[in-house]
Amino acid sequence: MCRMSRFSPIVSCSECPIRHSAVCAECDPDELARLSAIKSYRSFPAGTMLAEAGERLTHFSSILSGCASMSRTLEDGRRQNVGLLLPSDYLGRPGRAESAFDVEAVSDVTVCRFERAAFEALLRDTPHVASRLLTMTLDELDAARDWAVVLGRMTAREKVAAFLVSLVRRQGGVARPGRGSLLHLPLSREAIADHLGLTIETTSRQITALRKDGLIELLSNREIRIADFGALAMEAGDDGDGGPIV
Amino acid sequence: MCRMSRFSPIVSCSECPIRHSAVCAECDPDELARLSAIKSYRSFPAGTMLAEAGERLTHFSSILSGCASMSRTLEDGRRQNVGLLLPSDYLGRPGRAESAFDVEAVSDVTVCRFERAAFEALLRDTPHVASRLLTMTLDELDAARDWAVVLGRMTAREKVAAFLVSLVRRQGGVARPGRGSLLHLPLSREAIADHLGLTIETTSRQITALRKDGLIELLSNREIRIADFGALAMEAGDDGDGGPIV
DNA sequence: GAGCCTCATTGATCAAGATCAATCGCGCGA
């Protein structure tokens, strides 16, 4: 599998800061620009929603920058984060008009979006866009199933390690040979806990433990230096393949 | 959304016992029959694999009957079941030749399968098959994310209830007004435990508890009568919508 | 700079579920 495919958006329009020649080669950029529009969501004040569970979704959006979380909150307040939307991920789906989850901007988010009808027409008329959407969806499905292993069978320490490793893999830590890689956490401790199926206290304790064990270093609440990616990946039950070389 | 879509296969060929006119209307049944072949896997002796993680997948298969489980086993033996394949579900994917999980027949399984290349050609040439595969994959993705909520935030009792409710929804219990619905469990207690991220002992205790509370009745190890579907769905944090009326 | 507010960390205790260990029940073959 081409690893890069995870990091390129489903479509690129002429206004998007992110382009991907393989996708664009067969598209008419002007036509895409006409059909799409850039929209931003601010993460402050807290709780800006891109969509609410059960709410009508009028657009199909491709994330250009920032981070959004998909979650469900049970009646009694328990909350589970079921996924993160990072640049190149998409929100919305052809064939259904409702969001299955709450989607919330956790940092300022910019998207390139299409009206549903326009996007469905684009899918119909542009086979490589349809094929790309299918590939991305299959990758997401594999990722969601991988995550089930983390949620169902891993210890708190392993969960935190797996989360950090997956973040490095997805947003790419800034690797600096010999000094580890720098990682910005887009989520609060509470959101991380909700992602991992843990409490905020347990999450905090495990981060502290990884720090004391020399695997990571905390530069600030949201900035982490991965001191030993290989060891961290090992903690996550992961062979460390595909991570940064430091 | 059309609920039935979950229960119809991606393609129907003239030899398949399951047909779906909406899918077949535009297909040439003879052509599909030529491209596909029926194959069976026996569940005994235990451990018959439809595919192994990392193994080359030469075919795309649509499940016709039986039940298979997708799982991952960690080095230390911990195991997580990441999904069940029931009739109309599919195994394999265009664009990647390797299975991400172990796929094991838990009851005798029959599939209708296509060679990868033939299936990819079918996808290219038959837009409604491609569109149907996308819809099914998006539904699977939603289901996988729903399951993350169960794995991450539910108690043992809620997990078992959620599992039973999801089985009734998917394979349809035989509803008998006033006497509840009969449910056949395709999985052993151990496999259920692996699906729920629990141990076999906890799973067994929770089943016993649900029985003592009058929500279910055990006819045998593998046969359950759902005495009160509404109450069971409530335990699972589910409004009970879409279940059998009994 | 003082006070406050939010988020994160740390500590003490508790409970849900895991683990270890019998025991049960049923099907099967000698």
Add this chain to the structure above:
DNA sequence: TCGCGCGATTGATCTTGATCAATGAGGCTC
């Protein structure tokens, strides 16, 4: 029919992570 084997159940105890509670560390306003 007896004994064996396997899966399921039940019991006793232990451990991990949850819960309850306090403290710490910035950042912001006044």
